[in-house]
Amino acid sequence: MDEHADLEETLIASEHIFRGKVLRLVVDTVRLPDGREATREVIHHNGAVGLVPLTDDGQVLLVRQWRHATRRAMLEIPAGAMAHGEAPEACARRELAEETGFVGRQLDVLTVLYTAPGYVGEAITIYLARDLQPEYAVGDDDENVQVVPMPLGEAIARCVSGEICDGKTISALMLAREFLARESGGGNGDTVR
Numbered sequence: 001m002d003e004h005a006d007l008e009e010t011l012i013a014s015e016h017i018f019r020g021k022v023l024r025l026v027v028d029t030v031r032l033p034d035g036r037e038a039t040r041e042v043i044h045h046n047g048a049v050g051l052v053p054l055t056d057d058g059q060v061l062l063v064r065q066w067r068h069a070t071r072r073a074m075l076e077i078p079a080g081a082m083a084h085g086e087a088p089e090a091c092a093r094r095e096l097a098e099e100t101g102f103v104g105r106q107l108d109v110l111t112v113l114y115t116a117p118g119y120v121g122e123a124i125t126i127y128l129a130r131d132l133q134p135e136y137a138v139g140d141d142d143e144n145v146q147v148v149p150m151p152l153g154e155a156i157a158r159c160v161s162g163e164i165c166d167g168k169t170i171s172a173l174m175l176a177r178e179f180l181a182r183e184s185g186g187g188n189g190d191t192v193r
Contacts, residue, residue, distance in 0.1 A: 006033055009040075022046075022081055045122035049092040050079035050168050052110070052176040053100055053129040059149040060173070061100045061132075062164075066144065075148060075158070076166045077173070079124070088125040097135045100147050104129025110175040115167060126172045128179055152177060 002008070009030040018025040024044040031037055053061040060077075067074045080095035082088065089107060097103050110126045150158075156173050158164045164173075180186075 008033065009038070012037065041119055043120045043122070045081065045120065046084055046086075047082045047088070048079060048122060048124045049082065049088050049095055050077045050124050050126045050172050051092055051096050051104070051107075051129045052077055052127070052172050053096060053102060053104060053132055054152065054176070054180075055132055055149070056130075058151055060152045060155050060176075061102065062148045062150065062155060062169070063099050063145040064148050065146070074166050075164050076169045077126075078145075079168060089127075092125070092127050092129070096129055099143075099145050101134060101136050102129075102132040103135040105131035105133060108179065110172060110179055113168065113171055124168055126168065126175065128176050152180075 009032055011028055012031055013029040015027045016024065017027055022045065026042050026044065028040045028042055029037055030040055055061070062075050063078050064073055064075050066072075078096055078099040080091065080099070082091040092107060093103055104127070106129070108128045108130075110128055112123050112125050114120070114123055116122075152173070155164065156177060159170045159173055164170060
């Protein structure tokens with residue numbers, strides 16, 4: 001028996017409100033465990049990937065791009081949406097080449113995270129990309145990104161200071177630091193700069 005069955009909501013009805021090229025918005029009616037009904041607005045998304053591309057000399061390749069929803073340019077890890085039916089690793093290789101001009105010969109999954117599980121079903125698979133090799137790929141027509149290399153420690157410091165405020169980027173950089181520290185026997189990540 002599922003240990004969380006007492007929390008599960010049962011779908012009663014679903015109304016499709018909007019279908020775009022990246023997402024769908026639906027309004028679901030659900031039955032709560034106690035029998036009451038409630039409404040849930042849900043954004044469905046094919047999923048996405050994010051990458052922490054790390055050069056041999058310890059530089060992380062971030063990208064700066066305009067984010068219309070926030071009305072500002074943001075410094076982030078390279079990331080992008082999966083096409084329908086596309087595997088996360090294939091998407092990761094494509095997005096890295098499109099946004100940075102490199103491909104990672106070694107990809108390690110750091111985590112799968114949900115950005116806003118209260119209303120978005122998007123899962124983002126986060127990778128650490130190493131053994132970077134040049135591979136040019138044409139990016140999306142509607143994107144304009146600048147590659148910004150910096151030491152991993154500096155990128156993390158910018159997260160702590162609030163300069164980097166994108167949730168997936170903060171999570172990814174912190175997890176990459178911990179992954180690298182464990183891999184090198186450094187414990188809690190303090191040795192990785």
